[in-house]
Amino acid sequence: MRFPSSLLALLLLVPFPSFVTAQTLNLPDPLPGTAPLKLSIPLDEHMVAGIDAYALRALAESPQLRPQKWNYDFASHAAFIESIKDNRARFKKIIGAVDPRVSGPGFELLSTTEKASVIAECPEFKVHAVHWRVLDGMTAAGLLLQPTGDIQARVVALPDADWTPEMFVGLKPGVPKSAQIPLALAARGIQVVIPTLISRDAEHSGHSEVFFTNQPHREFIYRMAFEMGRHVIGYEVQKVLAAVDQFERLDKQEGRILPVGVVGVGEGGLLALFSGAADYRIQSTWVAGYFQQREQVWQEPIYRNVWSQLTEFGDAEIAAMIAPRSCVIEACAVPVVKGPPAPQKGQRASAAPGVIEIGKPESVKAEFERALPVFEQLGLQRNLSLVFSVEGTGSAGSGKALADFLFGLRIRQNRKMIPPVVLKPTTDAIQVDAAARQEQQFNEMNEFTQELLNRSARYRDAEWQPGKYTSVALWEKDADRLRNEVYDELIGRLPSPEQAVPLNVKTRKVLEEDQYVGYEVMLDVQPDIVAGGILLIPRDLKPGERRPVVVCQHGLEGTPMDTIQAEDRAYAAYKNFSAQLVKRGLIVYAPQNPYKGRDRFRTLQRKSNPLQRSLYSYIIPQHERTLEWLSALPFVDEQRIGFYGLSYGGKTAVRVPPFVKQYVFSICSGDFNEWVRKNADSAHRYSYVFHGEYEIFEWNMGHVANYAELSYLMAPRPFMVERGHNDGVAPDEWVAAEYAKVRRFYTQMGIGDRTEIEYFDGPHTINGQGTFDFIFRHLDWKQMPSK
Structure with missing residues (x-):
């Protein structure tokens, strides 16, 4: 819902001391046009509990939906066998009994x-x-x-x-x-x-x-x-x-x-x-x-x-x-x-x-x-x-x-x-x-x-044929088909709700800084499923002005506040990049993604996989609904919304913007690498085969799309990788080899200036140098000096 931009500008021009609560000043809380947010538990817990309820309900309802997949013919035994031929073939495929x-x-x-x-x-x-x-x-x-x-x-x-x-x-x-x-x-x-x-x-x-x-x-x-x-x-x-x-x-x-x-x-x-x-x-x-x-x-x-x-x-x-x-x-x-x-x-x-x-x-x-x-x-x-x-x-x-x-x-x-x-x-x-x-x-x-695993890259190249796309026009003839295939086969879609779900946006003020104000946000995606995060609004917005937005995504077990505050231990990884960007005049939205709570969220994958869904089956609609709301705000330029994520947020960077076209660019930080090998290699210390993240595995990714192919789906929109040489996610060699495919793909279409990689001498962290330049360039934003 829109609210008068003049009211917003007036409110944002009031000088606030740092971290003063909304109760001490007569300021709009909630954000105008929204209902009050009155959560008694952290947003991530509420979010994960809602997705959990949705997934369990879907499992319970699944026996009633399965008949739609069958077309039994009882006319004769032979007719019956013929009528389930395709079901039998699909069954053998999903259990992996497919090799000669x-x-x-x-x-x-x-x-x-x-x-x-x-x-x-x-x-x-x-x-x-x-x-x-x-x-x-x-x-x-x-x-x-x-x-x-x-x-x-x-x-x-x-x-x-x-x-x-x-x-x-x-x-x-x-x-x-x-x-x-x-x-x-x-x-x-x-x-x-x-x-x-x-x-x-x-x-x-x-x-x-x-x-x-x-x-x-x-x-x-x-x-x-x-x-x-x-x-x-x-x-x-x-x-x-x-x-x-x-x-x-x-x-x-x-x-x-x-x-x-x-x-x-x-x-x-x-x-x-x-x-x-x-x-x-x-x-x-x-x-x-x-x-x-x-x-x-x-x-x-x-x-x-x-x-x-x-x-x-x-x-x-x-x-x-x-x-x-x-x-x-x-x-x-x-x-x-x-x-x-x-x-x-x-x-x-x-x-x-x-x-x-x-x-x-x-x-x-x-x-x-x-x-x-x-x-x-x-x-x-x-x-x-x-x-x-x-x-x-x-x-x-x-x-x-x-x-x-x-x-x-x-x-x-x-x-x-x-x-x-x-x-x-x-x-x-x-x-x-x-x-x-x-x-x-x-x-x-x-x-x-x-x-x-060793043969899978050749298989993907044969399926995707990246060398044939010598122009953006050629690519766009096939891009949506490939995008839909990857969405269906690798990520899995939620069914559309029977009735449109209102956004039902609720907010509460959580931050008051000299240069910006922050609101915690929650909105509805589907029954039981909510999206949420923290919206940072620069105080110097002028009446009627629309500014670009950067969506800044936290990593595993993180929260939006991890990307904002500078005095806690999360700063070592995030370098409060959300706050740094809003101080440069951009609007920033830091979503809460549901990968928090250890087994509490990891079992969501277990509850979703049997129904051809993954964590990103929920995360993509969360981002779609969030962008729907952001685009309706009077001070947001809906044509200039970009994405920047670290770690699991970098994992999000290659799994959400490729399928949410409103994102005008995506930056993958601290995650991009030869992801299929990272998940299937049984002799390398980087591999998740050895570690506790049992939710991380994605069905048949080796034959559907690795990070290069997922990044192709961003084209012709800009895509960037941020990589610390000492990042323990993967060795530089894996990152460089996988990114080389992306670079070649963009370059042969004549848009090589829309993709880049920045290496820096550092660990698993936001560097905020080349990526910030990338953001300002592709959002056409003349940055304001950080104070």
């Missing part, structure tokens, strides 16, 4: 000239140590249970991540007898292969030349893989499907087609469910101890975080993709996880919080009932069964679940009681070192992901 598998020679028996591959046996079957090829450079390794008689079916059995394959078959302690499912299957003439899963231990989560962490192995792989559009889940689904490839190969050799199944417990249950949904060759799926409502997934370990999953795929929808085949849901006990491992000697604490609890029966039943109608409409309700093992708290492997799984494999139960299997270890077998096997499997995933 390599064809292998079969299950390779591990033996030597002195030692055999058979590590145990009984009259019904032998247990072999095996491995098989999966991806280029990645194998699976575990056990193969080979029946001595006719083979009735073939099954991949997946243990929980806390269990080794040897534990799953009782050769090592730790798994209840009833949960030793592979033994029950192999005793019935079923060939069973058991892959090793990446464990929840933390022994290898780090690097000898950096440091080691307490992150579970699954989280350490998840972090780097997520940045590259891959996932520890997708890698292990690929291991299951590679085993199915080998089953298919055996069928061809033997001239027959045997039914294929997959069964898993706990983490293995997750993989069984996802594998059964991903590959139609699997006839029967048995999910033990995983299936339930998934809207609280943000409370589970971060390695279960899947970008955009709950927009389309709850557990019910995943189970429905198994139709018309058989799916058995067993509610049972699984290993409970109370959090990441405690740091051991030589490890640093950096793991994300997350727990695994036994699914509540009511949650399992509610999710099952959402999946059941799909099977019923296909006339196959018998193919989806729900079994409670001792009311959902007993061990996996109940007789009813086993019978239903065998039914799906078209194997008739022999009414004759099958005696318990007693495996006898062999004396001349190869020695299986489970710890060494885990390390080898972990290292292969790590190295595969690092190779994706």
Whole structure:
């Protein structure tokens, strides 16, 4: 809302002593045209709590919205399978199961000239140590249970991540007898292969030349893989499907087609469910101890975080993709996880919080009932069964679940009681070192992901083709398309509210200085979501005058006041650059961004990712609404609003102005670098793979847009980087190489004078020299001398 500029000018000409409160003088508080701001808690806490409420409500509402993504055709089984083809493809993409598998020679028996591959046996079957090829450079390794008689079916059995394959078959302690499912299957003439899963231990989560962490192995792989559009889940689904490839190969050799199944417990249950949904060759799926409502997934370990999953795929929808085949849901006990491992000697604490609890029966039943109608409409309700093992708290492997799984494999139960299997270890077998096997499997995933990282720049260049944009006109033909693609794929959009939300601006005076006055501001963005900050207004504004605005953004765990005051410890980083700019006659707005509160804000990312959203899904609309309000102020020139951010504010500089076109320039300070490598490199001390900022990872950034590509999206608007040589964010070499791409991009379009980088001999801080000149030049502002 506008207010009379003459009134504002009169008010601003009154001489105020420093930091005099509004209550001591008869001055306008709130800012004319706004309502009083009466927050009882800090703005950042109110902001984060509001976004949290919004995200939790969106999660709770997601099951009602998912049907929009499905177009089931129940005319026939074939029509149904065809109707979910695209959903299945999207599912495989979001779990990162997208790389071509390599064809292998079969299950390779591990033996030597002195030692055999058979590590145990009984009259019904032998247990072999095996491995098989999966991806280029990645194998699976575990056990193969080979029946001595006719083979009735073939099954991949997946243990929980806390269990080794040897534990799953009782050769090592730790798994209840009833949960030793592979033994029950192999005793019935079923060939069973058991892959090793990446464990929840933390022994290898780090690097000898950096440091080691307490992150579970699954989280350490998840972090780097997520940045590259891959996932520890997708890698292990690929291991299951590679085993199915080998089953298919055996069928061809033997001239027959045997039914294929997959069964898993706990983490293995997750993989069984996802594998059964991903590959139609699997006839029967048995999910033990995983299936339930998934809207609280943000409370589970971060390695279960899947970008955009709950927009389309709850557990019910995943189970429905198994139709018309058989799916058995067993509610049972699984290993409970109370959090990441405690740091051991030589490890640093950096793991994300997350727990695994036994699914509540009511949650399992509610999710099952959402999946059941799909099977019923296909006339196959018998193919989806729900079994409670001792009311959902007993061990996996109940007789009813086993019978239903065998039914799906078209194997008739022999009414004759099958005696318990007693495996006898062999004396001349190869020695299986489970710890060494885990390390080898972990290292292969790590190295595969690092190779994706090394190739990702070539992939981005091929997608973006920056060399073809030799003029601004050519670029602007494609810029909006690319901008929208990056927004949707990397950042994620909030849905537009059903009704327009009024700005509802509230203010209160918080600063009185000789040269400026400051108001704390809060306004509405969407229901529960607010934007806010501190507006600094020069006192020497003349009636009717409109001045440029610089939006000055704080960094991680910061507040707007950090960018203004000169006497606290924040000055070392910010050099009170907001105050310095307002003293030079510019209007300054210092927003509060929601990255404050440690886990309180970091879990926002966890609550948002399943709905294809990130922190910047909220931050971009906050800035849009803020600019809407600023532009309506009578003393603001809405055509001259620029952005300048440090650290996390520099991260904002390449994620907000490129998508908010009203910003006429952007300055990234103390953050610009080879960001994809910084998030995915598992052997460099600068990498976030090692550190506690678990919210920092962005889905598939390596194949969507690095900082160079994000900066392209600023063009033809000016863009600048401010870089201290001693800034610990990244080495100069990373910064220079990434910025060189931006410089080339601008220069070849003939606008090289609109981008620059300033290096200075200093740490992670605002320098305020070349950047201030950049601001004054591109805002066409003749600076006033700072007093």
